Amino acid sequence: RIREHIADKAKLPILIFPEGTCINNTSVMMFKKGSFEVGGTIHPVAIKYDPRFGDAFWNSTKYSMMTYVFNVMTSWAIVCNVWYLPPMVKEEEEDAVHFANRVKAVIAARGGMSVLPWDGGLKRKKVKESFKEEQQKKYCQIV
Secondary structure, eight states: OHHHHHHOTTSOOOOOOTTSSOOSSSEEOOOOSHHHHSOSEEOOEEEEEETTSOOOOOOTTTSOHHHHHHHHHTSSOOEEEEEEOOOEEOOTTOOHHHHHHHHHHHHHHHHTOEEOSSOGGGGTSOOOHHHHHHHHHHHHHHO
């Protein structure tokens, strides 16, 4: 459906959040590759919340939904910086994962955030043993 949509030049662009979740405003997590497989031009946008007047981040392990909504609704303001970055297209030798990582790096750099190689699933699930072993092997190679 996305391919059909972007093929029709009369239609407006689609807004997609490729992380699939948000975190505490310090990092950009792994992008889902699906929106980078369809072709077309990506118009990256970096969004970073300014917590001085109110925090938009919801720590679901610490606060209930009602507490979060109350905090947001009683905040002085929810302020965020938004940067519209230059359009990007997938290079010929690039696969969807590399393209997503390139876009993610540009967004993170502009927002002053770090790049994380994992997705938001780690917030709610235990780390897979295979992932732990892979990191341990990398650490052993360094040492």
